[in-house]
Each structure stands twice: as C-alpha cells, then as structure tokens.
Amino acid sequence: MDYVIEMLNIRKEFPGIVANDNITLQLKKGEIHALLGENGAGKSTLMNVLFGLYQPEQGEIRVKGQKVNITNPNIANDLGIGMVHQHFMLVDTFTVTENIILGREPKSGATVDIKKAEKDIRDISERYGLKVDPNAKISEISVGMQQRVEILKTLYRGAEILIFDEPTAVLTPQEIKELIQIMKTLIKEGKSIILITHKLKEIMEVCDNVTVIRKGKGIGTVKVTETDPNHLASLMVGREVTFKTEKKEATPSDNVLEVRDLNVKDQRNVPVVKDLNLEVKAGEILGIAGVDGNGQSELIEAITGLHKVDSGSIKLNGKEIANMKPRKIYESGVGHIPQDRHKHGLVLDFPIGENMVLQTYYQKPYSNKGVLSYKNIYNQARKLIAEFDVRTPSEFTLARALSGGNQQKAIIGREVDRDPDLLIAAQPTRGLDVGAIEFIHKRLIEQRDNGKAVLLLSFELDEIMNVSDRIAVIYEGAIVAVVNPKETTEQELGLLMAGSRRKETGGESHV
Amino acid sequence: ACGTSEDKEGASSGDGKKEDQFTVAMVTDVGGVDDKSFNQSAWEGLKAFGKENDLEKGKDGFDYLQSQSDADYATNLNKLARQDFDLVYGIGFLMEGAITEIAQQQKDSHFAIVDAVVDQPNVASIMFKEQEASFLAGVTAGLATKTNKIGFIGGMEIPVIERFHAGFIAGVKAVNPDAEIVADYAGAFDKAELGQTIASKMYTQDVDVIFHAAGGTGNGLFKEARDLKEKDPSRELWAIGVDSDQSAEGKVGDHNIILTSALKRVDNAVVDLSTKAKEGNFPGGEQILYGLKEDGVGLAELNDELSNKDEVMKKVDEWKEKITSGDVKVPESIKDAEAFSAN
Amino acid sequence: MSNRLTNILIPVISVLLGIIVGTIIMLVSGYDPIAGYAALWNGIFGEIYYVGETIRQVTPYILAGLAVAFAFRTGLFNIGVEGQLIVGWLAAVWVGVAFDDLPKLIHLPLAIIAAALAGALWGFIPGLLKAKFRVHEVIVTIMMNYIALHVTNAIIRDVITDRKDRTDMIADTASLKSPFFESLTDYSRLHWGIFIALACVFIMWFLLEKTTRGYELRSVGFNQHASQYAGMNVNGNIILSMVISGAFAGLAGAMEGLGTFGYASIKGGFTGVGFDGIAVALLGGNAAIGVVFAALLFGGLKVGALNMPLDAGIPNELVDIIIALIIFFVASGYMIRYLIQRFSKKGVK
Amino acid sequence: MGFIDILTILIPSTLLWATPLIFTALGGAFSERSGVVNIGLEGLMVIGAFSSIVFNLAFADTFGAATPWVALLVAMVMGGLLAILHAVASITFRADQVVSGVAINLLAVGLTLFLVKRIYGKGQTDIISEGFGKVDVPLLHRIPVIGDIFFSNTYWPPFVAILVSFIVWFIMFKTPFGLRLRSVGEHPMAADTMGINVTKMRYIGVIISGAFAGVGGGVYAQAISSDFSHATISGQGFMALAALIFGKWHPLGAMGAALFFGFAQSLSIIGSSIPLFENIPSVFLLIAPYVLTILALTGFIGRADAPKALGTPYIKGNR
C-alpha cells in the first residue's frame, strides 16, 4: 500500500458529544488531501488525534502501514507528523528562532546554540521558499509570516506529513497565493499534506482527494477531478448551497457616512490613514479591499470612536462624529461587527445572553433606572438566538463554549438587531463554513435592502466581489480606487491592492 | 468548660473546688511568654508565685493566654475571668481598653494591668519608673564610653519608651555631661532589620555604647554588635539590654557585648501584687508605682570585660542611693531630661 | 449528581478533610484530638458569650472579604484591604472623637461614612494608577498598606493626641456598641455593625448582579477590550471598582473602631484582618453570600481556637493549619468534584 | 556625616536588606515564568526561616562556622517541599493559584508556630550562635573608596544573591530549560504541541520557587533576625513579589528592584542622620520607600506585561 497515513474508524468523544464517529481517512504519499466539513464537524479533533493531543476511544492509526499508538505530540513528531494548528501555537514574546527550536534546541555546552539554530532555519527556509527573519519577534511579524514559522516548525522537526488546519482563513489573497506555492514545493520535496479549509476553490485548485465529514461522521472520500464545488458543498452540508449570493440591484440614496481628509496615527505615532476620503450611501454595501496592514483597522476604529482621529471629518447622516465616545457613536446609529470576535466582540466569560446586550444594557427595556431586567435581556437573547440560528445549549451558556461560527452569528444578530443606519462588518465570515457564510451574506444584503448603509471590510476577494455594490481599494492609508464589482476582475483588484494606479477610471477618484 | 450559670456562680461566691486555692492568670500581647521582655518577665513572676504557693500550671493554679491580635485581648481576659481565676493580669499598655471594659462587666473579678492606668475599683494598675532603670544604664554608658558618643534606639514613640529614653539621657548627663547622645526610633518593636541598620549607622558614626528599648527590634542591635565584635574582637563596643537581663544574647566567642541591662522587674511586681491579693489586700482602683526603691526596676550585673567596672559599679550604687532616697528625681520626659543636670 | 449539590458538597467535604488532617496532626504531635475539638467547639458554642464574640469577629471579616471579592469580580486583586481598613478605622475614630455634640443620628453615620471614604481614597490611588498608567495594582496596594500603617500611627501620635499611643474613646454618639447585644450575649462585644456588614453583602450582590453599573464592572473585569468596544468607560470602571472595594475595607475598619474597640491605637504591625479577607473572599467563591459563610467559618474557628491552649493545652496555631488546609481543599475543588463523580457513578452501577 | 561615610553605611545595609528579597523574587520568577502565580512566597520564606533556625540551633556544634550555609540548604529543601503542595493544588488539581498561595501563607505560619511551641514549648526560638557575620571581602576591600563602600563590613549572602541573579538570568534566557520554562508560562498549549511536558515544567518552576524563597527566609533569619518567631517574616514575601513585578518578571530586574527597596529602606533609616533630612518628621522617612516605589512605577517603569498564561491552569485540549 502506498498510504503514508491511515486513520481507520476513529471515534473520539467529548463529554456529551461524539466529535468523531467512525471516521476513516487515508493519505497517499505525495498528495494534498483535503478534509472538509462544517464548523464543528470534527475536523480539528480528528487531526488532533493524529497529532497525539487527543486519544481516540476507538479505531486504529497506521503510519506507512505500521500500526502506531500516538499518545503525545513527541511521538507524532518522531513519526514525521507535523501540524500547523488552526489557532497558531506561537509564543508571542519569543523570536522566530526560539519558536521553531523550542523543545528541540541545538546546544553548545549548557546554552542554546542560537547561531546553529539560525543557520539551520535559514537552510530550511531557503530550500522550501519560506522566507522569514529568524531574529524577529512573533508579535512583530504579520500573520502570514507567523504561518511560515508554523510550517518551519514542522519542517525543522523533519516532518514528512504536514497537517494544515484552516491555514488560509487568516491570510490575505496574496499570502494565500504564496502558501499554495509553498504547499506545491513541499509536495515536490516528497511531503504529504492534509489540508483543512472551508474554501472549496482552494480545494479544487491544489488538492488531489477530499474526505468529507458531517456532524462527526465520515461521509466519504472523493477525487477532486471527479467533483465540483457544488457537489462538495452539498456533501458537507447535506443540502444544496448557493454560492453566488442572490441579490437585487442596489438602490443607493443619500450619504450615510462621509469621511473627508481623514488622518489617523497608530500607537507609535506613525500616520497610517492619510487624507482618506470615503462615502457610504443608504441602500448600498461598500466593500473595502486591500492587503492587511494598509490602515483598514485604524479606519474602522476611527469611525467607531475606538481610535483617536488626528484630523479630518467623519460625518454620520450629516452629523460630525469624529472623536466622539464609542457609545455616542453607537447611539447615533452605527453597528460594528469587529474583526476579532474574541477580543472585541464578546465577553467570553459572560453567558451568551448577556453578550446580546453589550452595548444596550443601560437602555430600556434591558434596564430601568440602573437596574437590569434579566427577563427582558434573556427574552431578547432568545429572540436573537432563534432568529440568527445561534446553536447553543441555552442562552445561559458561556459565550466561550460556543463555536466560532455561532459566536459570530450571535454578534451579527446583536448588531443587526439594533438596526443601525451604518453597519460596519469587518471580516464577518473569517473561519466560517460555507453554510454560515451564506447565512451572514444574506443578512448583510438584507440590511442593505432595508435602506441601510453597510461598510464591509474583507481580505477575501470572493466575498468583496460577491457582496459589495461598490468596491473601494485601500492602499497605504488612502483609497486609491473605487470600482464596480461587475466591471472588474480579481486580477485587476489584486493589482490595485498592490499599489498600481488605475488609469482608466481616473485614479484617485472621490468615493 | 461547664455551663454558664455554674461558672458564674463560682466566680461570684468564690467557692467550689478551687475554694482554698488562690488562682492567677495573665494575658500576653502578641509577644508571648518568651519575648525576652515584659511578657516573659511577668510569666516568670507568675511561675515564681506559683512555686511559692504550690500551684500547678493550669486552670486550678496559674496560667496564661497569648493573644494573636489586638482583638483577642478582650476575649482572652474575659475567658480567664470566666474560668474563675482570682486575679487576671493584662500585660502591656495595649490592654488598657480591654481591661477597662471588662472590669466594668465582671465586677466581681479582680484584674491588674501592667504599664497603663485603669481607673476601676477592681483593677490594680502596675506602673514602673522605667526612667530610674535607664538612668542607671545611662550612668554606666556615660562612664563606659571612650568616644563620648552614645546611642539610644527606641521601638515606637510611646510614653513608656519615652521614659526609658528620658532617664537614659539624664543618667548619661549625670556622669558625663560632654557625651553626645544620638537617638533613633525604629517605629516598630519587631523589626530586627531596622534595629540592625540603625545600630550599624550609630557604630559607624563612632558611637560605642547603644541602649535599646525596642523589644525584638533590639535583636538587630545585638546582631550588629556581635558581628562587629566577631570581626574585630579588639574593638570596644557595647550594647545595653532592656527589661530583663539580656546578657545571653551578647556572647561572641569569649566576649560578650552586653554591657548591662536596664531591668524592669515585672516579675517582682507580679509576685508582689499576687501575694497582696492572696492575703486579701488587693489594691483595687489603685495605681502602684514600682521603682528602684520597690525593686521594681534595676540594673543587671555589669559585664566583667568592662575595664573600669569597679569604678562604674561604685557610681551606679551612688546614684541608686540618691534615687531611692528621693534626693534625685529622674525626669520622665525628654524635655526635662535635656534640662537635667547632676546636682 | 447535580452541579448545585456538588457546589455545596465541596466546601462541606473540604471542612471534613481539614478536620481529619487536623486530627492526624494532633495525634502525631501527641495531643488529644477529642479534647482539642471539644475545646474548639466550646470556644465557639460553649457559652453565649463566645457566640457573641464569634459574630463580632465575623463582622469585619465579612466586610474585608467583600472588599477582596468585589475587586476580584472586576478583574482586580486588592491586597490593600489591610491598609484601607486601617485608614477607615482611624477616620471613623477621628470623627468619633472630634465631634462630641452631634446627635447620634448624625454622628454615627458621619463616622461610618468617614471610614468608607477613607478606605475609598486608599483604594482610589491604586485604581487611578492602574487606569492611567497601567501600574500593577498588586504592588501599589502592598505599598499602600505600609503607608497606611505609618501615616495613621503618626496621625494618632502627633495630630489627634499629644504623643500618646492611642486616641481617647469615641463619643457614645458615634459608637456601634449595643448594650442590648452585650446583655444578650453575656457581655460579649457584639455590636450593631453586623447589620452594616449584612447590608453591604446585599449591596454588593445587588450592585454586581442587578445593576447596569455592575454589568459594566464585571464586563471590564473579564474583557477590557470588548468593554471598550461596547462603549464602556474602562478606566472609570477600574477606578470605581477599587473605590468601592476600598470603601468596604474602610467599613471593616469602622467596625473595629466604632464597634469592637472604640478607639484607635498605634500599631506595630498589621491587624491581619485585611489579609484574612483574601482567604475569606476566595473561600466564599468571591460571591457575596459565599463571603458570609466563609467569614462565619473563619471567625468561628479563630475565636474558638483561643480556647484550645487553656482547655486542651494545644497551641491555637493548629486552627490556622486547619483553616489553611480547608482553603486548599476548597481550591482543589476539581479533585473533589472528580471524586464525587466517580463515586456517584459507581453508586448508580 | 560625609558623603562617603553615608555610603559606607548605606550600601552594606542596602545589600543586606535586599538579599532575602532577591532570593525570594528570583524564586518567584521561576514560578511565575512557568505560569503559576505564587503569592505564597511569604509562607515559603517562613518555612525557610523556621527550618534554618531550627537546624542552626540543633547543629551549630556539629558544623561550626559552616552552620548557616548548611542551614540554607535545609531551608532550600524545606521550601521546595512546601512548594510541592502549591504545585499539586494549582497544577494538578487546577486550584485557583491565588487561593492556593494564600493557603500556603496561612499554613506556613500556623505550622511553624505550632512546631515551635511543640519543640521549644514557647512561642519563639532562642537566638542562634552561628549566624552570617560581617566580613571584609578578600582583596576587594582594599580598593580605595570602593572597597570601603562596597566590600568592607559587609556580609557574604548579598554577593551570593547577586551572583545567583546572574546565574538565574543565564538559565532563564540562555539555556533550553529556560526557553521551555518561559514557553510554558506564555503559551502552554504551544509548548505542549512541541512535546514539552507542561505539567512537569510547572512543577519544576514552582518547586524551585519554593527552594529560593526558602533560602530567602533562611538568609533573613540567620543574617538579620537571628531567631524565629511570628514576626520574623512579616511582609517580606509580599515585598519580594512586588520586586518581581517591579522588575518585570526578569531576574536582573527583580534583583534591581530588590536593591531599590533595600536602598529606599536604608535611606529612610540613615536619613535622620543626613543633615538635609534631619528636620523631616520621621513618618515621611518611614513611608519614603513605599512612596518612592509607587512613584518609580508610575513615572518611568510603566507597565509590565506578565507572562501571558500566568494564573491559568493548563487543561489539555482547552483553549
């Protein structure tokens, strides 16, 4: 047999739930094998079993035909299995080198031989085309770089089989392209890869086989050449999924948001938003396309009052809101789905119900004269949970215990329900499965159709192209072009995002 | 512990199984009965009294309770009164409030307090003329010093310590008006490191005799003096102890750096008062002053290594005589002490 | 087994385990455990007097525990309860001594408020530094403890009195003393303060669980970023939390100053009540009602322990050991929970 | 008093004050860098002080001048042993680490005083006869001025403490062990996926912290208090914790902070003899160390970031 990995009839239970129920996955040498399933289907769990973080209750794992018992990550490493985790396993305060060698440190005498380590890392990174700065601190490098470090970690340990758990969810299109290139190089060098992703396009592009699981059960394995995205999606969800989001023609009217000559500096006092101009009209979705780090976050934080505005004006329905307190801004009609749902979107240790009133708890009917009305809070929570299909054991469950997709749905429900004139959605579908993405896109378009303005920030060109009515391209803190999604291509957008001016539409037009 | 009513009866009528035994107990402050200070001294007094009267340690003889915090004083005093002890001592000024209150409640019990005055008919207040002991210590220091610089380390700035301080100044002045006295308060009775640093500072500044009235903080003084002596046995430096004879703390090889100690004979006072009470002469409501004359304070043996020991001893005896006879009144406040002159 | 039952069982089992280990220690050290526990029991329940003293001791424990718990619930660790208590004590006594012609209806509340304000001020400083300069509140509160100790000593000696070691007794109009309770408990020092402590228990519960302010405080405690995102004033809530915590601690001081003692004296060291408050809060799971039970246990054992040396000849430190062990066992609730589950599963089979 | 005179008093006493804090704070660094809060340092110091004194009293005749050093080893072992309790509770049983630390403090005080009463029949021990004495550091004390200020009339333990600080720095930042220890405190799950035994590393961190705090207590008892009672260790553990945070969880930072505390503390005592400070009421000198610390933190030290995973038990497969 030429299988390098065989996971046969794996069963893994968590208290109260069967995460993996009789799943089989076989990986051939030199192939990229996709693992596909909805959020919470059990993909990460299965891979964690393979990597030795969890012990299966049942089933058998074979590596190169040999039955093995992987009781901890060390054994997995020794067997040549490396994993790039969904949530990066990097120590922020360490350097790239320190992260890579951790646990396998080259020594000279009693000390870590940093020189040798750096050399080794340079060698590997050259061989596989993974450029990194070995001396940089993790906290100072981009997410794409961090991922390279994760890959280097596995290669440094001599991994032959690499597991990538949703590697592209956090990457910009450019970075995704690079990653795909890297994976191809790895295959050429004789490695085998298991890839988890929700992006069917990627599967079609690089994978050889796909194993689909649904609600913990293995649905089967298909050859990529013998399938198409629609088929895969229906296998995974168990029903038909539409990709091209259906939407009516937009009917934009007055400006809801007007940003004029906005300047924002970051914490180190470096200007990151420079003379930026932008407007969003009622009844339209404006997408902001751009490579991460071009001032998107600061722009949104400035609009929502979380970041100081240096100069310029931000008008909401004609009223100046620049440098107002976040609460005042919300009250004047802004909704905000934040980029980082764990950090900004939720108080993870509050019940999901209490999270539903995070900005409105002090208003009627959730409180009266400073006293909370839990009855009304939880009524509201129940309403939103039902309406937005948030899957949670109860409204009293801590937000922490919900899956990412359901956390996101809860946030969107909360923001949409306040019915803001302007809804800012920053990467609203990051890491979600196609079913959830479809749901969220529908909601955004619904807002638009109700005559509200929507500002969508996303690194996914697909999403931008599909959902937006107009696309503003941001580059180095300024809007460099505004295009109509129907009249542009991903290639063109990509070029704009990389800084090349758009000649035919007149360059920096007013938005 | 038996039922409440029974105990109370015992207390009021004074009969029961302890009928013929006079029982006595004390409450210490947080220091405990081996604080090398007045708690210890008081406990030794109780033990001596017990021995004299064939009493055993325990509920039917003599006993003590140690307090873990200020809040325990009242509970402990009350507990002892409830256990039918015939006389209950509160050791230390800190117990003033607690005794005042409990004496009002337990009108049939007898209490005594050391170092404070409580104006209640069933409380005897034991006060000491600390200044007289420290005066003699001052005389010793004034004569022993070679550098004419003498140090004083106080624990906290409270009246008792101030009396020690005042007497000491006066004593030095009496025999050596030229000597300079430097004084420092550590602000605590249990911070040896503070005592050590202060002593280090003083010794470095050529002070060669230091007297402390600082409880456990004084351990730091002894440590510093021992360390200096150990390093350089030829160096002449002294420390003077307080309350009880602290000479045991001063051994360094064959030397001893404790010059003498200003004694506060709480033990004598306790034996004295207990005996009076046993004989039915409990001086309730009175303030009893123990001074040199009453053997309530004194000076410990002088260190044999002192080169002019005999001369010093003679001077000490002279001044002792003057004080006991009432010729000299030792000042109680630092202000008066500064003005004190030897005639 | 239901979760709620387990939550109640854990402290109960912990206390039992603590007592068992205490027994072993007594046996090993050659003491009679039966006599020891009898003495302890009698020291708490033997006479109505002791019961009164226990409740008296519990009073400041409740407030100190609330102070720690309140800060904890809002993400802050207030080790400064001791210092806040000391300044509260002094402030209460100062007011109690300084005004002697006010009617009780004004004087007593004034003294109590003074204590709360003083404690609040002592909490405000670390709160402000945390909010404005991100200075770790643990260090600042530790430092503030020592500052409180020295400053109050100096004020007592040089400002309120003329170089004396304690203040005069407070005026009757500022006293929490209760002749009624005293006669009821055979002259214990039980005073009205217990009602203030219980009122504060209610206040903490209500404030944290029922009000919008409490919602904000908890939210900031769990996730400052999300709270800021949601439009809350993060810095303001940090400061407020320390101020409220300090006020509880100050009130604990008022209990000592206006109830138990009636004066303030120069202190050579800390009272220990503030530090015990940490244990009380944690034992009580940082919940208002939990603090009450923890304070009862703590206060009872502490007062009862005083009886052990006399009645059984056992050093009262034994009780400190037992308390520490109980805290260990409660903290290790995971282990007990695990054991309970194993046990009940077996029981079913 | 001349400036040099002031320094000759100030520096040795600064060093002496700081030494117990340095050792203990270094211990704290091991524990907290591994992700376990150790508020039990105070109690661990108590155990160290107690065991060193008991040992010293019992074996002074056997070991002679070496007694205090041997006693430090004993204190180290005892501190490490008590710390195991903290480790078991907070690592294995996932107890709240602060709660467990508070319990350690209560337990240490209760247990040692109980034992003192049991062993000696009284509330405090006798004074030891073989403590750490004053020394002139060989050779170095001959250096003009510097020798007088730093190396004369001083004690050995401070120099050991400073040396150990550098060794700890080396271990923590230059060796594989240090790298692993810190990784466990920052991101235990990452460390776990790299094959590092998180539980083991944390146990080691906590036990070492106990050993160091034990030494801190042993130094205090044998170089300063000379006996053991309820008051011997009263707050030094918390000051060491403050030094650790002040020093941003860095061994050399902690050492610097401890020296700063020692300096401020000594200055407050020496102050009354410095002409400039003479007329300042003593209370201002007494609170100076604490006020200075707060000002230093507020003014120029600023925020310190604790190890990220500090205080959170590591549960496999959780996030």
Ligand SMILES: Nc1ncnc2c1ncn2[C@@H]1O[C@H](COP(=O)(O)OP(=O)(O)OP(=O)(O)O)[C@@H](O)[C@H]1O
């Ligand atoms: N640590 C855990 N404890 C309990 N249950 C868990 C745990 N981790 C996962 N589960 C359960 O296992 C199921 C599978 O989770 P898993 O993380 O493998 O999903 P996934 O397929 O990776 O989802 P996603 O696409 O969102 O990454 C979940 O539904 C969850 O209920």
Ligand SMILES: Nc1ncnc2c1ncn2[C@@H]1O[C@H](COP(=O)(O)OP(=O)(O)OP(=O)(O)O)[C@@H](O)[C@H]1O
């Ligand atoms: N510690 C836990 N205890 C119980 N259930 C858990 C735990 N951690 C995760 N889960 C469960 O795991 C499931 C999937 O979680 P998971 O985090 O994989 O979703 P996700 O969409 O991948 O999230 P994210 O977008 O943050 O990666 C959820 O149903 C959640 O209930």
Ligand SMILES: [Mg+2]
């Ligand atoms: Mg996953």
Ligand SMILES: [Mg+2]
């Ligand atoms: Mg996911």
